[in-house]
């Protein structure tokens with residue numbers, strides 16, 4: 001009974017995030033309508049936020065390796081600092097790393113200088129951990145997904161781009177007991193929209209600390225993610241959907257030199273072509 005009412009309530013919130021918000025906040029979030037992201041039909045880009053996580057990432061990497069899927073990991077600098085070996089493993093296994101800020105600072109509450117420092121500090125720790133002194137992130141996912149005008153001005157190198165999503169399954173709000181709701185909704189949406197770009201959370205920045213003190217914050221428990229993703233991947237593949245190689249996606253969608261938010265640049269230029277030759281410096 002609890003699950004049913006939670007499902008109804010979450011569907012309403014989901015509708016707000018998936019349909020109302022992208023329309024009302026057009027260009028102000030990384031959430032773009034599926035029709036405006038030039039992905040091939042039945043193709044999925046898989047992204048993960050707020051990691052790495054000591055408990056989740058290794059299991060997740062095993063699942064992705066078994067399924068031969070390359071994803072985009074949007075990492076937080078403080079977590080990278082705490083887990084350098086896991087960060088290196090993400091890269092070694094062929095996934096894309098996106099900068100998600102050193103301290104996950106939200107554009108809603110911080111100005112350009114603070115956000116710029118957040119990006120720089122995340123890049124600095126990635127440079128150290130990856131042993132690449134000149135490392136600059138080519139992909140940025142603004143914490144909280146806010147793509148406000150001052151965020152767009154923060155693009156650090158001409159090729160740096162924003163990691164978009166077309167569907168937000170709201171997984172950050174759920175613990176293990178409601179995990180199936182998240183996967184079912186996400187499956188339905190991807191089937192309905194014939195693919196898209198989705199995000200799951202390996203960790204919830206700050207929630208681990210809160211979760212220890214607040215019983216109303218069950219979502220800090222991400223123990224369900226890896227196994228759930230495994231079943232969800234299989235289900236989607238059996239239904240005929242394919243997972244895009246994240247490196248190919250970002251290589252082919254590069255809008256070099258453009259300061260236009262990715263979703264809109266893609267709509268205007270229709271640059272995405274899965275067979276296009278890649279020249280990205282991975």
Ligand SMILES: [Zn+2]
Nearest residue numbers: 049050143144
């Ligand atoms: Zn985040």
